[in-house]
Amino acid sequence: MxxxxxxxxxxxxxxxxxxxxxxxxxxxxxxxxxxxGLREYWYPAAHSGELAEGGTHKVKMLGEEVLLVRKNGKLYAVEDRCAHRGTRFSERPLVLSEDTITCWYHTWTFDLEDGDLRCILNEPGTALAGRTGVRAYPITEAKGLIFVYVGDAEPPPLxxxxxxxxxxxxxxxxxxxxxxxxxxxxxxxxxxxxxxxxxxxxxxxxxxxxxxxxxxxxxxxxxxxxxxxxxxxxxxxxxxxxxxxxxxxxxxxxxxxxxxxxxxxxxxxxxxxxxxxxxxxxxxxxxxxxxxxxxxxxxxxxxxxxxxxxxxxxxxxxxxxxxxxxxxxxxxxxxxxxxxxxxxxxxxxxxxxxxxxxxxxxxxxxxxxxxxxxxxxxxxxxxxxxxxxxxxxxxxxxxxxxxxxxxxxxxxxxxxxxxxxxxxxxx
Ligand SMILES: [Fe+2]
Structure with missing residues (x-):
């Protein structure tokens, strides 16, 4: 009151x-x-059914383009934009290992968990590995909805x-x-x-x-x-x-x-x-x-x-x-x-x-x-x-x-x- x-x-x-x-x-x-919108919050990004095991789903939220991935039962969310020259992963998503996304254009391969560049398939031993990357988003699932945290701080509990x-x-x-x-x-x-x-x-x-x-x-x-x-x-x-x-x-x-x-x-x-x-x-x-x-x-x-x-x-x-x-x-x-x-x-x-x-x-x-x-x-x-x-x-x-x-x-x-x-x- x-x-x-x-x-x-x-x-x-x-x-x-x-x-x-x-x-x-x-x-x-x-x-x-x-x-x-408001930043530093959890938002629903998709229905659980929109992201099948082994699949990907792209979503735009708060102006940010995000690629959702479900692989071996784990959920990931990364920026849908290659750090190299901006290609959208979602146009041809390549999840070639259990926890990476590879850009279909120039083979840059990123860690799905923290977004770091893991390797580049056509430049073995690249000096850029671990030194650049894409954004990775906290992601979770509850009651049939997938939630993504849009922000920079450590997220609170859902x-x-x-x-x-x-x-x-x-x-x-x-x-x-x-x-x-x-x-x-x-x-x-x-x-x-x-x-x-x-x-x-x-x-x-x-x-x-x-x-x-x-x-x-x-x-x-x-x-x-x-x-x-x-x-x-x-x-x-x-x-x-x-x-x-x-x-x-x-x-x-x-x-x-x-x-x-x-x-x-x-x-x-x-x-x-x-x-x-x-x-x-x-x-x-x-x-x-x-x-x-x-x-x-x-x-x-x-x-x-x-x-x-x-x-x-x-x-x-x-x-x-x-x-x-x-x-x-x-x-x-x-x-x-x-x-x-x-x-x-x-x-x-x-x-x-x-x-x-x-x-x-x-x-x-x-x-x-x-x-x-x-x-x-x-x-x-x-x-x-x-x-x-x-x-x-x-x-x-x-x-x-x-x-x-x-x-x-x-x-x-x-x-x-x-x-x-x-x-x-x-x-
Ligand atoms: Fe109404």
Whole structure:
């Protein structure tokens, strides 16, 4: 509550003003600089199934091109760019020994574990061995996802950057195909948390089919914004926060004033037509409380949506303008059979169809709708915020204070760090 009150106080003057304050004056300046994401964090890079034994998989994350390798059960991640003249290993990956990658162009051969040049096939005994190399990344695997650490420091345990519920033993995951969203990661992540964004879901197929009592937005009552939000900063898990949608103002219809003596128009959300306000509130309160959380560096976690499931939407920057979304449905399973069903057909019918194909698809369209404004029309300066955005400004300030580091364009071309990467380990 203390953190939330302070963040409200420090960001309140950024909303509800006639003119947007100049960008340099924003309390979330560091957030504005994070076009490429936050550095020194673990991020999901791929589904485990995308990297078969003996195979490779290329991925771009935070602007960095990375080649993932699985060989003899061990995982490796190296820069996908030969130190010689920049050839991409992934164009013809050659893993010719148990722990090396060889460039298919001029035979330079690198250690997959630390990135050092091991040898050059057409220059035996080269003096360059061990004196140059490519970046190697810490890599690990948990619950069907491969995680890569993007940074130069010694990585913390994975637990520090992943929601605790995701790693809990009794929760089983159903995976949707990752999506590529044509929007900056911050626009994607803010959408998940944005209390005003639920208006779009009145037209979501899941809402229409299920009769879900969808509001115009889960907006905190005036003056109660801090009370809605629970900040987590001092545990071994990720920093972040969550808000409960329960205590918000539930608006299902509103009046558009007529002008020049013409009558007002009352507009009612499609999902609310034919039901009284009290019926809708009762239906909403009868559901398990939905908690929306955001965890550093960029994971959205919605607890009890749909029904008893947890929906994760992990938004990993690919570059400044595109984001990879890993959508995952978690459910507690008591038996092996339940778990197997959840990974398969049950998870598809009960989670993937309603949550991804009939709900999150609308979030992706909304996220992409703002990209042009922020990419080419000076949106970060021009945006004109309103009271429900207070929770977004609190979030931006929180990120600015707690992000370990910001990914910057110079990191993409900087010489490799000399940190000895940790070995791949499997959970
Ligand atoms: Fe949404």
């Amino acid at each position: 203390e953190v939330a009150n302070r963040l409200v106080a420090e960001t309140r003057d950024q909303v509800d003003q006639a003119e947007a304050p100049p960008r340099r004056a924003r309390p979330w300046q560091r957030y504005l600089e994070a076009d490429l 637990e520090a950057d992943v929601p605790a519920s995701f790693l809990a033993d009794d929760i089983v995951m159903h995976y949707a195909e990752p999506n590529v969203i044509r929007a900056n990661w911050r626009l994607a992540l803010e959408n998940s948390f944005d209390p005003g964004h639920h208006f779009i879901h009145n037209w979501s197929q899941y809402v229409i089919e299920s009769g879900f009592p969808m509001t115009f937005g889960y907006v905190a009552k005036p003056g109660e914004e801090a009370g809605e939000v629970k900040y987590v900063v001092d545990t071994t898990g990720p920093k972040g926060f969550s808000r409960c949608t329960r205590t918000t103002e539930l608006i299902f219809s509103a009046v558009i004033p007529g002008k020049d003596g013409r009558p007002d128009t009352t507009y009612t959300a499609p999902a609310a037509v034919g039901r009284s306000h009290q019926e809708l509130v009762d239906a909403f309160m009868a559901m398990p409380p939905i908690d929306v959380g955001i965890w550093l560096p960029s994971c959205n976690e919605t607890v009890n949506f749909p029904s008893d499931m947890i929906t994760y939407d992990w938004l990993v920057p690919i570059d400044e303008n595109t984001t990879r979304s890993f959508m995952i449905g978690g459910r507690v399973c008591a038996t092996e059979q339940e778990a197997a069903d959840w990974r398969g057909e049950v998870g598809r019918v009960e989670w993937r169809e309603p949550a991804v194909e009939k709900f999150l698809v609308d979030d992706n369209a909304a996220r992409e709708s703002m990209q042009t404004f922020y990419e080419t029309e000076n949106g970060w300066d021009r945006e004109r915020l309103y009271r429900p955005d207070l929770e977004i400004t609190m979030f931006r300030k929180f990120f600015s204070e707690h992000a370990r580091a910001i990914q910057t364009p110079d990191k993409l071309v900087a010489p490799r760090s000399r940190r000895n990467p940790t070995r791949g380990r499997t959970r």
